[in-house]
Structures are given as C-alpha cells and as structure tokens.
Amino acid sequence: MTSSIRSVIRGVGSYLPAKTVTNEELAKTVDTSDEWIQQRVGIKERHIAAEGEFTSDLAAAAARAALDNAGFAVEDIDLIIVATTTPDYTFPSAATLVQMKLGMHHGFAFDIQAVCSGFVYAVATADSYIKNGMARRVLVIGAETFSRLLDWTDRTTCVLFGDGAGAVVMERVNLAEGEPERGVLTSALRSDGRHWDKLYVDGGPSTTGTTGHVHMQGPEVFRHAVGKITDVVYATLEQSGYTVDDLDWFVPHQANKRIIDGAGAKLGLPPEKVITTVDVHANTSAASVPLALSVAVADGRIKQGDLVMLEAMGGGFTWGASLIRW
Incomplete structure (x- = not known):
C-alpha cells in the first residue's frame, strides 16, 4: 500500500499584548478620526507591546499556546521558524531566543523575513523540511512588534499597524492510500x-x-x-x-x-x-x-x-x- 507524506497542523495559538489603542486615542495625537480610519481601512483598535516586551516574548507566548493546543511538549519539536520583520536584535535570530525561552536545547531554529507574507512563506518552508525528512514537528510562528517601526506623527501609517503573535504546530503524517486528505x-x-x-x-x-x-x-x-x-x-x-x-x-x-x-x-x-x-x-x-x-x-x-x-x-x-x- 502506498502512502503520502503530509504536513498536518496539530495546534494553533496566539498572543496579543494587553495594551490596546483605539482610534479615538490616536485622534488625540495625530490629525485623524475614528470615522476616517474605519472608512479607509476598517480598523477600530490595535494592540501595542509594553515597554520591555519584545517580539521573542510575544512569539514564545503564542508558541506555548500552540503546543498546549496540540498536546505536545517542547521536547517533541525539531525546528522553530519565526516569521518577523521586527526581531529583538539584528542577530541572533528571534527564533533562537524563542528556543531559549521555551527551554529547547535541541533541533534548530531560524527566522524568515518576507514582511507580511512571512507566515505563509514559513508554512511552505516548514512543509518542505517535513517532506524532505529534516524535521518531524515544526513550530511556525508569526510575531511582530511593528509599533516600533512607526512614525507616530505620520497618520498615513501609524493608524494601520499593531503588535501580536500567532503560531501553529505542524507534524509529519504518513497518509495511507484511501485515508482522508489532511x-x-x-x-x-x-x-x-x-x-x-x-x-x-x-x-x-x-x-x-x-x-x-x-x-x-x-x-x-x-x-x-x-x-x-x-x-x-x-x-x-x-x-x-x-x-x-x-x-x-x-x-x-x-x-x-x-x-x-x-x-x-x-x-x-x-x-x-x-x-x-x-x-x-x-x-x-x-x-x-x-x-x-x-x-x-x-x-x-x-x-x-x-x-x-x-x-x-x-x-x-x-x-x-x-x-x-x-
């Protein structure tokens, strides 16, 4: 009987910083309004990371949530991929910092930089590593503290972005012929x-x-x-x-x-x-x-x-x- 290798999503998780900033609050500091922002882009509020709260912190929190949702421990993971435009440092990668914060001392970890497309790029990359046998279970994380790239006096950009992180656990599965697609x-x-x-x-x-x-x-x-x-x-x-x-x-x-x-x-x-x-x-x-x-x-x-x-x-x-x- 033939089988096919598939990368199945076993768990999802997310983390949002506690602080929210509404359109009304932004309107106090830049020339804008709740009505203008909602009409143009459909945004009502955004989450902003606290002082001392970094991209790797958001990523690690989302990763823990995804692992819990999947029913896996960090020991089950072979690879961490973090998609981010806002790493804590120029180097090392945010992924290695997440690896440290999760207490993972095996496997490998790296970042992907494709800006807003980063998570989709990371899913495709994880799928390739799984199918070529280099990893069995992969944590794929998208995490950003985009607020730190903003000019808060520029109303054309500062109203658009927020901070947060989301993660999935992907696992190699051998589907036997006739099994439901996954x-x-x-x-x-x-x-x-x-x-x-x-x-x-x-x-x-x-x-x-x-x-x-x-x-x-x-x-x-x-x-x-x-x-x-x-x-x-x-x-x-x-x-x-x-x-x-x-x-x-x-x-x-x-x-x-x-x-x-x-x-x-x-x-x-x-x-x-x-x-x-x-x-x-x-x-x-x-x-x-x-x-x-x-x-x-x-x-x-x-x-x-x-x-x-x-x-x-x-x-x-x-x-x-x-x-x-x-």
Missing part, C-alpha cells in the same frame, strides 16, 4: 523586488545603522494587492485540482478591509467564508494570518476536514498562498 496540499510563493520602494522601512544595519520608519505608497500598494492575491490563490487551486467553490474558508493577511473585501469579491467568495480580524488587530504583518487562523479555530468556524486557503502580500513585494486540508 495537511498542506500546496503552496505558491512570489516576489518582485522592483516594487521595494512602495512599502519599506528607511533604515537598516547596512544603510543607515538605524531602525528607521515605515514608508508606504498606499494607492500603489492597494493597486497591486488584489491582483497579486488572486494570482497566488488561483495558482494553488490549479496545482491541487480544486476550485474557489471548494473552499470552506479564506484566511487572508489582515492589511486593510478594502483589500480583503476586494480580493474576496474578485475571487467570487461570499463574505461569510472570509475570516476578518483587522478591525480589532489592525495589520500585524507576519502575525496577522496566524492570529486570524487562531481566532477562527478557537470559535469553531474552522474544523477538521475543512479546506482552508491562507494568503498574504507584503513589502518587497512578496506574496503567497497555502492550501490546507484541516
């Missing part, structure tokens, strides 16, 4: 560096020696987003033999409600199949997809057997999608 079915990843200056941070070790702040050409990002999102969604569906109608859930990057709505409409997906958390989380970059995933699993919408599409687009530009049988 796990990551296929992924599609893309990038195009020609668009780097449409969404970037004006700093770094090799350029300015400083962290820098986020800069964005909003209309240009929006113009590219919907087309690129639908491109990778259709690519993964084509590779797997499924259609949009087969999808139970669409879990997009939570950048902006207009982009989410536009992509859903272009794909022909009914709004009730689209998981949306941007209103209460804002754009948490690499953390947004696993945070949305965690909410939808916890409230019972996503359940075993469902066909789930993850999708994200970020600076670079980078974009990608993963099709998963839950």
